[in-house]
Amino acid sequence: MNIEMKGINKSFGSNQVLKDAGFLLKDGEVHALMGENGAGKSTLMKILTGVYTRDSGTVLVDGKEVLYKSPQEAEKAGIVFIYQELNVLFDLTVEENLFMGKEITKKFGICDRKAMREKAKEVMDRMGVDIPINAVMSDLSVGQQQMVEICKALMVDAKVLIMDEPTAALTQSETEGLFKLIKSLREKGVSIVYISHRMEEIFELCDRITILRDGTYVDTKFIKDITMDDIVKMMIGREIGERYPKREGVEIGEEKLRVEGLTKEKKFKDVTFSVKAGEVLGVSGLMGAGRTEIMQAIFGNLPFDSGKIFIEGNEMKIKSAQDAIKAGIGFITEDRKTEGLLLEKSISENIVLANLDKVSDKGVVRKAKVEEIVKKGIDEFRIKCFGPQHECNNLSGGNQQKVVFAKWVYTDPKILILDEPTRGVDIGAKKEIYSVINDLAAKGVAIILVSSELPEVLGMSDRIMVVHEGKVTGIIDANEADQEKVMTLATGGTL
Amino acid sequence: MGNKENVALNKKSWVSYISEYGAFIALILLVAVISIISPEFRTAGNFLNLLRQATFNGLIAFGMTCVILSDGIDLSVGSTLALSAVICAKLIMEGCPAILAMIIALISGVILGVVSGLLVTKGRLQPFIATLITMTAYRGLALILTDGKPISNIAKSIGDRGNQFAFKLIGKGNFCNIPIPAILLIFALVVFFFILNKTTFGRKIYATGSNAKCAKLVGVNITLTKIIVYAISGFMAALTGLILISRLDSAQPTLGDGYELDAIAAVALGGTSMSGGRGKITGTIAGVLIIAVLNNGMNLLEVSTYYQDVIKAIVILVAVLSDRKR
Ligand SMILES: Nc1ncnc2c1ncn2[C@@H]1O[C@H](COP(=O)(O)OP(=O)(O)OP(=O)(O)O)[C@@H](O)[C@H]1O
Ligand SMILES: [Mg+2]
Numbered sequence: 001m002n003i004e005m006k007g008i009n010k011s012f013g014s015n016q017v018l019k020d021a022g023f024l025l026k027d028g029e030v031h032a033l034m035g036e037n038g039a040g041k042s043t044l045m046k047i048l049t050g051v052y053t054r055d056s057g058t059v060l061v062d063g064k065e066v067l068y069k070s071p072q073e074a075e076k077a078g079i080v081f082i083y084q085e086l087n088v089l090f091d092l093t094v095e096e097n098l099f100m101g102k103e104i105t106k107k108f109g110i111c112d113r114k115a116m117r118e119k120a121k122e123v124m125d126r127m128g129v130d131i132p133i134n135a136v137m138s139d140l141s142v143g144q145q146q147m148v149e150i151c152k153a154l155m156v157d158a159k160v161l162i163m164d165e166p167t168a169a170l171t172q173s174e175t176e177g178l179f180k181l182i183k184s185l186r187e188k189g190v191s192i193v194y195i196s197h198r199m200e201e202i203f204e205l206c207d208r209i210t211i212l213r214d215g216t217y218v219d220t221k222f223i224k225d226i227t228m229d230d231i232v233k234m235m236i237g238r239e240i241g242e243r244y245p246k247r248e249g250v251e252i253g254e255e256k257l258r259v260e261g262l263t264k265e266k267k268f269k270d271v272t273f274s275v276k277a278g279e280v281l282g283v284s285g286l287m288g289a290g291r292t293e294i295m296q297a298i299f300g301n302l303p304f305d306s307g308k309i310f311i312e313g314n315e316m317k318i319k320s321a322q323d324a325i326k327a328g329i330g331f332i333t334e335d336r337k338t339e340g341l342l343l344e345k346s347i348s349e350n351i352v353l354a355n356l357d358k359v360s361d362k363g364v365v366r367k368a369k370v371e372e373i374v375k376k377g378i379d380e381f382r383i384k385c386f387g388p389q390h391e392c393n394n395l396s397g398g399n400q401q402k403v404v405f406a407k408w409v410y411t412d413p414k415i416l417i418l419d420e421p422t423r424g425v426d427i428g429a430k431k432e433i434y435s436v437i438n439d440l441a442a443k444g445v446a447i448i449l450v451s452s453e454l455p456e457v458l459g460m461s462d463r464i465m466v467v468h469e470g471k472v473t474g475i476i477d478a479n480e481a482d483q484e485k486v487m488t489l490a491t492g493g494t495l
Numbered sequence: 496m497g498n499k500e501n502v503a504l505n506k507k508s509w510v511s512y513i514s515e516y517g518a519f520i521a522l523i524l525l526v527a528v529i530s531i532i533s534p535e536f537r538t539a540g541n542f543l544n545l546l547r548q549a550t551f552n553g554l555i556a557f558g559m560t561c562v563i564l565s566d567g568i569d570l571s572v573g574s575t576l577a578l579s580a581v582i583c584a585k586l587i588m589e590g591c592p593a594i595l596a597m598i599i600a601l602i603s604g605v606i607l608g609v610v611s612g613l614l615v616t617k618g619r620l621q622p623f624i625a626t627l628i629t630m631t632a633y634r635g636l637a638l639i640l641t642d643g644k645p646i647s648n649i650a651k652s653i654g655d656r657g658n659q660f661a662f663k664l665i666g667k668g669n670f671c672n673i674p675i676p677a678i679l680l681i682f683a684l685v686v687f688f689f690i691l692n693k694t695t696f697g698r699k700i701y702a703t704g705s706n707a708k709c710a711k712l713v714g715v716n717i718t719l720t721k722i723i724v725y726a727i728s729g730f731m732a733a734l735t736g737l738i739l740i741s742r743l744d745s746a747q748p749t750l751g752d753g754y755e756l757d758a759i760a761a762v763a764l765g766g767t768s769m770s771g772g773r774g775k776i777t778g779t780i781a782g783v784l785i786i787a788v789l790n791n792g793m794n795l796l797e798v799s800t801y802y803q804d805v806i807k808a809i810v811i812l813v814a815v816l817s818d819r820k821r
Contacts, residue, residue, distance in 0.1 A: 299712075301711070301712065320716075321711055321712050321713070321714050322714045322716060325713075325714040326714075331712060333712060338706070338708060338709070339706075339708045339709050339712055340709060340712075341706070341709060342702060342705040342706045342709055342710070342772070343706065344705060344706075344772060344773065345701075345702075345705055345772070349698070349701070349702075352698065353698060353699075353702050353710065353713055353715070354713040354714070356695040356698060356699075357695075360694070360695045363694050363695050363696060364693050364694055364695075365693055365694060365695055365697075365698065407713070
């Protein structure tokens with residue numbers, strides 16, 4: 001299927017998000033769509049599939065002008081969208097989610113559960129995923145939920161598949177499974193629009209690339225004719241230099257956090273490590289290895305069976321997030337949509353909520369202090385928005401993450417736990433976040449960086465802790481670490 | 496982002512104004528229409544009367560607003576009102592000084608609210624079920640305490656003049672010709688506005704209702720916030736109970752029956768989201784006044800009581816629909 005979008009304009013209120021945007025998708029190609037956070041990638045695709053209506057411009061599908069009024073209509077035409085934001089019904093099972101609205105039925109509309117189970121199994125096998133079909137969605141990890149989303153899209157015989165940052169929550173092996181699938185779909189003539197901020201993926205997977213900047217079409221190129229630096233330059237209009245900025249002259253000081261023998265049945269066992277002031281401890285491992293659970297336990301959000309937590313040498317009983325915050329721990333969760341943000345609230349309210357003590361005196365919130373801290377957050381993190389009152393729901397994914405970051409940084413934590421802090425963040429903003437991490441380290445904050453992006457862990461850490469099935473399989477110095485060593489440990493091997 | 500966008504954002508369209516102040520616009524229209532039809536409605540005396548009538552629902556609705564904002568609901572307000580009123584009356588009859596009895600009644604209101612809050616938080620019951628249970632239980636207790644009979648002539652049984660004055664004052668007193676209940680209503684409005692808009696606790700209520708998981712992770716004590724919110728609701732119900740028995744000079748175990756529904760209606764009319772996190776106390780007072788004006792106006796216009804309920808339902812429906820975002 002050929003799709004041509006030309007001269008697309010779209011405004012939300014007084015904010016013009018797309019100005020003369022467009023792109024051209026050919027039969028059986030994997031086409032990357034790139035641009036900074038807020039460049040309008042998701043919006044452009046939502047216009048194609050009828051989630052939003054365009055203000056002006058043309059959309060041609062196989063040469064004929066179309067205007068889909070709803071995603072269902074686009075789906076009937078064979079265009080399927082896997083959204084960036086998870087779009088699942090958390091209280092229902094995997095099966096119910098997969099077949100929502102397209103249940104296979106027997107006579108009298110009775111659900112044919114056997115047929116559905118078989119079909120689901122078949123699609124999941126093709127993807128190489130293993131998720132119990134009767135599991136309730138909210139019990140799954142974000143990555144697993146994402147896989148269900150992808151499977152859901154594959155239930156329909158799509159001619160065009162739009163994937164908006166599908167790998168943001170996936171680990172290496174799952175990503176590989178997904179790539180194999182994408183390649184086989186391409187061979188069958190399915191066209192794929194692939195949106196991602198991960199450069200390595202673009203080069204591995206895509207045939208052509210279209211770049212958007214500030215809602216405007218920049219250029220389309222063949223991947224083989226272009227370098228990473230070219231892409232970055234087209235995306236942000238300048239060069240950014242080194243991807244992982246060096247931390248120079250940061251002195252590693254006293255131990256800030258020590259965890260001894262932390263154990264929770266079926267989740268993690270005998271976890272022991274420490275982080276010092278000014279140090280960045282990277283935490284690597286496969287999805288489901290228990291990294292997030294360990295961090296949640298340290299933060300008091302998940303009760304554990306045994307083990308001790310020491311802060312600056314003193315044992316602390318951390319029973320709730322409040323205790324942890326009082327002890328000086330900050331925590332950026334991997335699940336920004338359900339845990340990281342009050343989505344229906346403004347940027348201002350989100351930043352203020354984490355800093356209530358700072359902006360108030362005797363329980364009364366001071367307007368001037370609120371304005372100061374929020375302005376600082378928006379400026380320092382370059383959050384792209386109308387202003388402090390911009391509702392977080394309407395921010396681009398990367399900008400939402402910046403808000404989460406901003407709200408914690410101002411609490412002046414001694415220890416900051418970052419769980420997938422750059423998920424869905426564009427390359428320029430990633431670098432800004434890395435600089436923030438470096439600045440914090442320079443100020444003597446001990447940092448734990450959990451990340452599924454191996455280059456990021458390797459590029460940013462002083463030491464790397466690898467977790468496999470709930471156990472620490474090794475803590476290695478970053479100087480001695482490489483991709484291979486970390487992967488060996490992560491899959492349960494020894495060095 | 497530049498200044499231009501900020502300015503543009505501040506220039507809200509008239510549509511967003513209507514949705515933001517829908518309840519007030521409805522109120523003004525309603526007052527205008529009834530004023531034209533009924534000359535009696537326009538008198539100052541009627542206005543004060545109306546304010547006094549609005550007090551009962553208003554005070555309860557303020558507490559209810561906090562509960563609903565935190566993603567809860569409090570069905571027990573009517574029963575809490577009755578039980579604390581009965582406790583007060585009973586104590587006075589037993590010879591307890593009226594002022595002390597009134598304070599004890601207010602404390603009972605808080606405790607009764609805390610019980611609902613504990614059922615919701617520690618007991619992990621849905622707010623609807625939890626307060627359905629307390630609603631039934633408190634009503635039963637009020638009936639047991641009084642043997643199902645009203646306690647009458649309370650003021651007369653108070654020996655001490657100062658205490659008697661205090662008891663009468665709260666419901667029947669005036670200050671500069673303004674009824675004390677109306678003053679209490681305005682005072683409560685200011686206090687609630689301040690709490691919800693200016694304090695850290697107010698922020699915590701909104702955050703709890705908006706996304707409890709996220710709020711918890713930034714260190715908001717969800718459990719405590721919810722318990723306090725129900726305690727506030729219980730306090731407001733008890734306060735309303737005191738005003739009622741002072742006015743009626745009697746306490747009945749059936750007092751306040753169905754008040755929870757009027758309060759919830761007022762909160763909804765005011766544009767507060769039933770799933771929490773969004774809403775304003777100023778909306779609630781507009782909702783309270785709409786209901787009061789309707790009742791008062793329809794009585795003056797001698798609309799049959801059967802039609803009154805239907806008309807009220809229609810007004811609520813229209814207001815809530817026009818308030819809905821998009
Ligand atoms: N429903 C909406 N209402 C108002 N503004 C919106 C809405 N949806 C998106 N926007 C704004 O449009 C701009 C483009 O958003 P979009 O989600 O398309 O960006 P993106 O390129 O997908 O970014 P990311 O890489 O972060 O996902 C952003 O500035 C965003 O704030
Ligand atoms: Mg996007």
